[in-house]
Amino acid sequence: MNQHFATTAETTDQTAATPQDVVRLVDLKRRFGATPALDGVSLTVRKDEILGIIGRSGAGKSTLIRCLNGLERPDSGAVFIEGREISRLGERDLQPLRRRIGMIFQHFNLLSAKTVEDNVALPLKIEGRPRAERLQRAAELLDLVGLSEKAKAYPASLSGGQKQRVGIARALAARPAMLLSDEATSALDPETTRSILALLKDINRQLGLTILLITHEMEVIRSIADCVAVIDAGRIVEEGPVWSVFADPRSDITRSLLGAIRPQLPADLAARLVPSAGTETILRVDVAGEAARGPLLSDLAVAVPGSFRLVHGGIDHIQQQPVGTLFLAVPGSDAGHLAHVITFLKARQARVEVLGHVANSA
Numbered sequence: 001m002n003q004h005f006a007t008t009a010e011t012t013d014q015t016a017a018t019p020q021d022v023v024r025l026v027d028l029k030r031r032f033g034a035t036p037a038l039d040g041v042s043l044t045v046r047k048d049e050i051l052g053i054i055g056r057s058g059a060g061k062s063t064l065i066r067c068l069n070g071l072e073r074p075d076s077g078a079v080f081i082e083g084r085e086i087s088r089l090g091e092r093d094l095q096p097l098r099r100r101i102g103m104i105f106q107h108f109n110l111l112s113a114k115t116v117e118d119n120v121a122l123p124l125k126i127e128g129r130p131r132a133e134r135l136q137r138a139a140e141l142l143d144l145v146g147l148s149e150k151a152k153a154y155p156a157s158l159s160g161g162q163k164q165r166v167g168i169a170r171a172l173a174a175r176p177a178m179l180l181s182d183e184a185t186s187a188l189d190p191e192t193t194r195s196i197l198a199l200l201k202d203i204n205r206q207l208g209l210t211i212l213l214i215t216h217e218m219e220v221i222r223s224i225a226d227c228v229a230v231i232d233a234g235r236i237v238e239e240g241p242v243w244s245v246f247a248d249p250r251s252d253i254t255r256s257l258l259g260a261i262r263p264q265l266p267a268d269l270a271a272r273l274v275p276s277a278g279t280e281t282i283l284r285v286d287v288a289g290e291a292a293r294g295p296l297l298s299d300l301a302v303a304v305p306g307s308f309r310l311v312h313g314g315i316d317h318i319q320q321q322p323v324g325t326l327f328l329a330v331p332g333s334d335a336g337h338l339a340h341v342i343t344f345l346k347a348r349q350a351r352v353e354v355l356g357h358v359a360n361s362a
């Protein structure tokens with residue numbers, strides 16, 4: 001079991017957060033009529049990490065966020081922010097804890113009648129800080145997000161990416177313990193998305209800022225998250241370091257969310273696959289970590305001569321870990337030869353799937 005998550009049985013009597021836990025959810029349940037929006041979610045966001053939570057529409061992401069910022073009360077379970085249980089607090093006690101979580105949103109939520117610097121300084125105004133201090137902090141943060149020259153501009157004159165940079169600066173104004181990103185790049189084009197994600201990663205590294213990313217886009221998780229939790233029907237169905245979940249997705253939901261960003265057999269070759277034996281067998285071979293570092297294919301060629309042709313695939317890197325998918329065509333209809341190839345690959349910790357056969361894959 002990954003250190004970030006624990007089963008319900010393990011957590012119900014271990015509710016205390018450690019100093020390294022920024023947020024800790026314990027067996028959170030919330031039902032709307034017959035619908036269990038959250039059905040026993042336990043997870044921990046540790047200091048300095050970027051944790052991604054991904055799920056399809058209706059999986060329970062928004063309910064999770066509302067429980068986290070105290071807008072929704074769970075039916076049972078507990079929410080700890082920096083070690084303090086918030087789920088039972090009244091509105092007055094909740095306010096200061098809510099400010100420990102800075103939020104950025106899909107549609108930015110900037111005040112159009114206020115300048116950029118006043119938008120950024122707003123959380124400090126709510127805290128009652130003097131104007132000079134507010135403006136100095138706004139200037140520092142606009143410098144951090146690369147928008148110093150827009151301090152006096154109004155949101156309407158900014159691009160989507162610039163608006164989100166203002167949103168990030170505002171979310172950081174009150175020096176929160178964690179930044180919660182709620183689909184913050186969903187409304188942006190791919191290039192702007194990349195620049196916003198790079199900025200978030202930079203802030204995470206420079207300031208050691210903890211980030212919780214809620215998204216339905218695997219690409220967002222892949223770009224910057226350290227760990228990922230997959231939520232479906234109110235339950236965490238899979239979790240772990242991003243490279244490991246991407247390399248070896250266990251649940252159908254994760255595989256479906258990974259969709260197009262998982263390497264696939266080229267469509268023309270896939271269209272020619274047949275289930276019964278042909279002149280070649282097409283294998284999908286997934287490797288990650290240590291298994292992807294060695295000279296796997298040259299060793300295979302030596303160990304089982306005449307064993308394969310590489311038809312598609314390669315090695316990618318996620319979080320500095322090699323993760324690869326290779327599609328091999330194994331010639332002949334000799335079941336013993338095919339079994340040797342598969343046995344060799346599995347002994348090297350590769351995952352092997354027989355996709356089918358082709359009469360001639362040339």
Ligand SMILES: Nc1ncnc2c1ncn2[C@@H]1O[C@H](COP(=O)(O)OP(=O)(O)OP(=O)(O)O)[C@@H](O)[C@H]1O
Pocket residue numbers: 032035036037055056057058059060061062063064216
């Ligand atoms: N206030 C509510 N009243 C009734 N049902 C609700 C309410 N809020 C959420 N639900 C239901 O709870 C489930 C989880 O909803 P939630 O909005 O948390 O999912 P989500 O993952 O955020 O979806 P999306 O990505 O579409 O926003 C859904 O079946 C939803 O219809």
